[in-house]
Amino acid sequence: MTSDKKTVNLLADMCLAQGIRHIIISPGSRNAPLILTFAAIESFTCHVVVDERSAAFVALGMAQQTGDPVALVCTSGTAVLNYAPALAEAYYQQVPLLVLTADRPTEWIDQADGQTIRQDGIFTNFVRHHCTLPPDLHTPDDEWLCRRLIADALLAFDQGTSGPVHINIPLREPLYGRTVHQHKKTHHVAYSQGTSMPDADTLAELAQLWSGTERVMVLAGMHRPDVALQQVLQQMSERERVAVLTESLTNLYGEGFVRCIDRVVASIGDDEAPLFRPDLLITFDGQVLSKMVKTLLRKYPPREHWHISPHGHATDTYRCLTRVVEADPATFFTQLMPLVEPTKSRYRDLWHKRVEQTNQQHQQAMQALPWSDLKVFDMVLNALPTGMSVQLGNSTPVRYGQLFDVWNGIDCYANRGTSGIDGCVSTAVGAALARREVTHLLVVGDVSFFYDSNALWNQHLPSNLKIVIVNNGGGGIFRYIPGPSDTDELEQFFATSHHMHAEMIARQFGVAYWRCENETDLREQLATLMQHPHTAIVEVMTPAKESARVLKGYFAAMRG
Incomplete structure (x- = not known):
């Protein structure tokens, strides 16, 4: 009833x-x-x-x-x-x-x-x-x-x-009256959506504009996995004039893509930045996480910026928008590329050589890492099995995720619509509930976890959810970004330093818990976490000031 x-x-x-x-x-x-x-x-x-x-x-x-x-x-x-x-x-x-x-x-x-x-x-x-x-x-x-x-x-x-x-x-x-209601198939208004695409003349015009450029950057931000779009972007990345830049949250992977863009862009000095400036920038819906690439494009804007949007959103993130194309990106690129004349260019190779350089610098930096947040992310992310789905918390974890090229075959999500810390754990719970056939890993900072620990107060807590808390005793991002890191108020008002642990929270909600403070323990406990049959937590204790120093040193190494 x-x-x-x-x-x-x-x-x-x-x-x-x-x-x-x-x-x-x-x-x-x-x-x-x-x-x-x-x-x-x-x-x-x-x-x-x-x-x-x-x-x-x-x-x-x-x-x-x-x-x-x-x-x-x-x-x-x-x-x-x-x-x-x-x-x-x-x-x-x-x-x-x-x-x-x-x-x-x-x-x-x-x-x-x-x-x-x-x-x-x-x-x-x-x-x-x-x-x-x-x-x-x-x-x-x-x-x-x-x-x-x-x-x-x-x-x-x-x-x-x-x-x-x-x-x-x-x-x-x-409010509590009941009745026997005969549920029946009810009237339903169906919506048949047409396909928005530029007409033939407009496509020809755009192809001509593209053909007249030497340097084309396709910048992809947050996106759901999309096989058709991934395939056409891979084909585009094989052209000499095209550099396809992606992020961990893009969920599109290609061998020809410029991945880990934060460590690549960090290596570009002001004297060489004009060489990396595109003539034509192409974006599509989905926020871009990297503040570094935003800063680069705002300081060295392209002549043309096209934003491809199925619903015609005029998103001018880089303050240089010149055209909005109302179209599905995969369909648009598939129809446009055969019309674009091939040309000689060093632009793609310029980016790829910088990728090779920063890959070597990254590997050297990882070999010399002391115990720190960056060391933890190196160990955790490189231990991810193919087929896993990862949720990265705001604000620090999602930025660390940008530095590692581990996302082939692994879905990666984060709440970057508004970028708040307030629902990272609950979102991961929901993701695991929706796709029970996949193991979901949440990597989250201590402040974000404590803020949203009520997520574990849930009758339906999914067994396929695993959680790694990186506990550096406060809001670690404020310890290395310019501004708060240089103030006397840093620890009390920005980082909100604390000495809390998650053990009692885990015990209260009946969740398995392990804590570690060194590489050996983390390696062992990660293996235990992944094999545990229920929701479980590994809390990793890291040194706050050392972690900030290590990350600053890492970007200094990228700059050479």
Whole structure:
């Protein structure tokens, strides 16, 4: 039996028709009709996460892996606001989430009633669509309106850029009534999307512009694995004038790509930077992590910058945008490249020679490393087996990940939509829940882990999740970036130094735990971690000041 609320039953029927199957529920009373209905329908898989902030990041991790919408259900009041950080991250990552918030009827808003805030449009800046449903369905017209509002909301997942959708649901008391609802295949509005591509004349024009350049840089940022795009980029990288630059989060791997761009760009001095400046820069949707390459391109901008976007986003990250091409990148490159005339150029080889140089410098630096954060990342990332999925925490771990060429056959993700530390652990939990056939490793800093340790308070903690905490006693990034590292307030206000360990947190949640402080222990415990049949944690203690000194020395070595 489901809830006796007609609105809720209609919503459930339409979610089924949309193909939504996973529901993340946080307990409450006002959302009782939603809980009773979703829990009663076998086609839904319901997960319970008490903390709404964590719940939203768990949903983000699930949808990030599958590309399918995951629904969130919570009660009214401040519970709703706790979704905001994850929704902002999902909005900028373009990850689909369906947010279902229970609410008081409109007449009770601002009337000093309990657990009542203004929820209509509360996430306007971070959702692709939002609506509030009518609380009562007395007439066929009422039902038609409700159905239309839900259909419009669900249709937003298929129209344009993906992202969160918010449906606010006012519900009257009594809240716990039940009925026998005959779930039936309901009316579903399908969306047939056309293929956006430049016409033949525009393609010819672009090919001519490309053919007139000697140096072309394709810069790929955060992206989901895409076989078609990877293949065409590999073909492009074989052309003498084209340098394809990728990051750890790009999830596109080619032998001809310039990988580990932070260590490569770090080696480029101001006197030679103009040689590496492209005539034509090509980007596509997905944030670029590397601040170094952003700085290089802003200081030495190309003559032309094309941004390829399926939905026509005019993203001007490098302050030199000259053209937006509304097209799927793989399709666009596949159709354009046969029209581009081959030409002699040293641009690709210039980058590849610098890659060879920095690879040698990197290997030399790794051989001489003392115990430090960088040594830990060298050991952990080089021990990754093919087929694993990795989540890198903000802010330091994801930057260390840029320095290692280990990502062939390994998926790599991080919350770089808004780059906050607040949901790294919960996102990894969701990712592991969504793809149970894969082992997921979260590499996270101590501050990020402690901030989001509530992620382990989860009835469904997946056994295929392994966690490595790099504990350097604070926010390590502030110890080496210019600015805070030179202030007297560094340790107290920026790095927020501490002497905490994660052992008691692990014990509280029944998670296996090991701690290590040297290479021998880490090597042994990594092997134990990967073989453990359940969620487990290895916490690695590293020296704070030494780690900052080592990393600064590493980049000095890259610069020669």
